Amino acid sequence: MIVELGHYALVLALATALVQSTLPLVGARIGDGRLAELGPLAAVTGFSLIALSFASLTMAHVGSDFSVLNVFQNSHSEKPLLYKITGVWGNHEGSMLLWVLILGLFGTLLALFGRDVPAELKATALAVQAWITSAFLVFILATSNPFARLLPAPFEGEDLNPILQDIGLAIHPPLLYLGYVGFSIAFSFAVAALIDGRIDAAWARWVRPWILTAWIFLTLGIAMGSYWAYYELGWGGWWFWDPVENASFMPWLSGTALLHSVIVMEKRSALKVWTILLSILTFSLSLLGTFLVRSGVLTSVHAFATDPTRGVFILCILVAFVGGSLALFAWRASALAPGGLFQPISREGALVFNNLFLATASATVLVGTLYPLGLEVLTGQKISVGAPFFDLTFGTLMVPLLFAVPFGPLLAWKRGDLLAAAQRLYAVAGVAVAAIVLAAALTGGTKILAAFGFGLAAWLLAGSLVDLVGRAGFPKAGPMLALRRLAGLPLSAFGSALAHFGLGLTLLGIVATSGFGTETIRMMRPGDTQEAGGYSLRFDGVTPRQGPNYVEEVGRFTLLSGSDEVDAIEGAKRFYPARQMPTTEAGIRTHWLSQLYVAVGDASGADGKGRVVRIWYKPLITLIWLGAVAMALGGGLSLADRRMRVGAPARVRQRPKPGAVPAE
Known part of the structure; x- marks a missing residue:
């Protein structure tokens, strides 16, 4: 019954989103306040229904209801409770439901806390937000129903992908989606401004907190994903330029440019047209990332869907929203006032320099990510664009940008003094x-x-x-x-x-x-030692151990400083019977800001006691994520x-009049 309730709540959420996408917009156009006020009510109602649907799916996972296809394919009765919960979004259907849940959350936050936004702009923005929600709800209900039943119900589930059974999965996807989807508010405000044909510094002031919020979450989401891949996959690297990694990095680059551009617009009423375009492009890159992960065009540990029908559906959504918004921009941009003027050497000029390099870097990553896919479609030839290309092109663009960063805050608005800034x-x-x-x-x-x-x-x-x-x-x-x-x-x-x-x-x-950093690969037998990072690492042997839904062979190492035993490090090879999949669990020892990283390989030698061991010393690597x-x-x-809280006046303590009696 809970499952059917969740499915029905999604259908009602779609109906609510359709109301929100039309009536408030009509009310804003004809000046009917009652219709315009339906937007906030519909946003809150729609989010509540999606939250009910998400809670229903979570209960099905926690209760191991294997009559639900999504639970059967992604859960197991012996799986720990935490991973039963995180498994809700560890698959295509559940992650799309989380995507729409966060989309509804941001619409609700705008409805509840956007009191200072003009009623007409707010109603239009909420309507645009509902267009996106409606499209993805139709996608879920038509192609990715998380509540599909199995009859008869299986006795046991197939379990979640073992590499996703990690605490990182509880943190990384929600943070990433809060960033991805958070930029939808900037997109909705931009489209609303184009529909209204009016944009000014006040618009930038209203939208800037939403852009900053999305940027914060996307920064944390990318960092958490990087660290998760670093310690969970056992490869010792923190960034691979994987196309799915790039799919989240591109909107971060564009969103960083947008964050700086909107400051210029708010402070100097300049870069209006460019800021609107960046708002559209940033969320468009988020939609592109969704397409890459959900379409099946990529094979990656991060990718979920392999059904081409879903990919075509998301591609249609992508074309509709990106193409439609860009067409609207092309039609209305010429009617927008260009904004204030400034000298090239000024704080505005520095932020334009920032935008130029960030936008170019984002375009470079986009080309490197999509070129192999396009070439395969056109010619059938498969190539890979890897780290050498990205390191050379992206790194070259970043050096002048990073060099210019300290200059920006030291330059005055409108006209700056580069020599004075350099002297400081x-x-x-x-x-x-x-x-x-x-x-x-x-x-x-x-x-x-x-x-x-x-x-x-x-x-x-x-x-x-x-x-x-x-x-x-x-x-x-x-x-x-x-x-x-x-x-x-x-x-x-x-x-x-x-x-x-x-x-x-x-x-x-x-x-x-x-x-x-250093890397050592060698076969080690019990008692062997290896120097790494100023320490000696002694291999003590392998011990079998039983986990809740896996078995593992744990390689134990002792860290020595001279003859003193400093610490113990454990690396393991796990095997998950339900999925018939092995995983590598790295052993990591952090010393100050550096790490010693150990990955245990397969057995070697006639007696099976030897192991192929990879040992990395990573100096100051934790600064990557701490930064x-x-x-x-x-x-x-x-x-x-x-000052971010629009319309929030400073609290002024009123001085009592002479002879007045203070209130009790």
């Missing part, structure tokens, strides 16, 4: 040069590129603090006065500095682990700035 960065340049010289000296001049990478990271880290130091008055003002000024700065100033500092941390981690967390925290600080 003299000390930072000295730190960067010192880092280059030190790294080159420590490596004997054998890793010049890595040394320059350290210098660029030092440039970013130190440069991110210069604006705060200058605005606080260090060192001219006295320490106490400077600290008071620093404390009085808006949260967005700290947020911007922290985000740029986090970017420097990530770059430092990338350079260190790429330039100075991403710092970037997200920086976004959170900016989001917490009072």
Whole structure:
């Protein structure tokens, strides 16, 4: 009964979304306030119905109801409870339901917290949001019904893909979808602005918190996915330029450009047309990522669907929304006011420079991702575009952008002084040069590129603090006065500095682990030792162990510093009988910011006691993900700035009139 209730709730949600997609829009066009006010009510109702449907599917998974096809294909009675819950979105049908749930969540948040948005714009934006919701609800009900029944019901399920039975799956997809789908609000606002034919700085002020929220979640989602692939797949890498990885990275690049572009629009009423176009393109890239993962055109651990019918359906959705919005943009863009003027050397100019390189980088990743697919369709020839292409093209674009980052906050709006900004960065340049010289000296001049990478990271880290130091008055003002000024700065100033500092941390981690990491592959027998990262790693042997729904052979290692035993590391080979699939569980030991990473291979030798072991030493690798967390925290600080809350006036304490009695 719960399953049928969930299915019926989806049908009702579709009906509600159709109402939301038409009546509020009509009300906004004819000036009927009662019809326009249906938008928020329909958004909340639709989200509640989708949430009920999602809860029903979750209950079916938790209760191991194998009469439901989705549960049968992705669960098992012996699977731990946590993975029964995460298995809800560890498959195509459930993940699409989560996608639509988050889509409804953002529509509901706009309905409840968009009180300062003009009624006409809000009604139109909610209608556009409902167009997207309706399309994906039709897709789910027509091709990806998560509530399909099996008769007779099987006694046992087929289990979830073993590599998805990990805590990372509980965190990575929801965060990623909150970012992916969050950009739908920017898209809806952009289409609404094009329909209304009016866009101004106030529009940017309304949409900027939504863009920042989506960017924060997408940053965390990509970082969590990177770390999950790093420790779960046992390959020792943190980024593979996999097409599905690229599918999430492209909207992040475009969304970062959009986040900076909307600042220019809000502050200077400039870049209006470009900001609208970026809003459309960013969500379009999110839809493209959905198509790549769900269409079956890619074979990847991240991809779910293999049914071409679903791919054609999503392709139709992609063409309809991307093509329709771009056609509307082409029709209405000429009627939009171009916005304010500014000099090339200005803060606006720096942000345009930022947008130019980020948009080009996103386009480069797009070409590298789609070119093999297009070539295969046209000629039947299969090729792969791998890390060398992306490292060369993407890396080349990023170097000048990263070099320019510290300059942006130091330039004035409208007309800046590049020489004055450069003078404020003299000390930072000295730190960067010192880092280059030190790294080159420590490596004997054998890793010049890595040394320059350290210098660029030092440039970013130190440069991110210069604006705060200058605005606080260090060192001219006295320490106490400077600290008071620093404390009085808006949260967005700290947020911007922290985000740029986090970017420097990530770059430092990338350079260190790429330039100075080591890898050793050898056959080890019990008692053998191997040097790695300044330690000795002793192989103690393999022990069998039984898990809740798997068996594993655990390779035990002892970490030695000299003759002292420092720690124990365990790596394992697991086997899941239900799926008949093996997995590799890496053993990772973190020391400060570096990691020692061990992956145990298959048995070797006549007696079967030897093992092929891969040992990586990853210096400063944790900075890659800590930097991403710092970037997200920086976004959170900016989001917490009072000025982000549109229409929220500062609280002013009223002084009591002379002789007045204070209220009790």
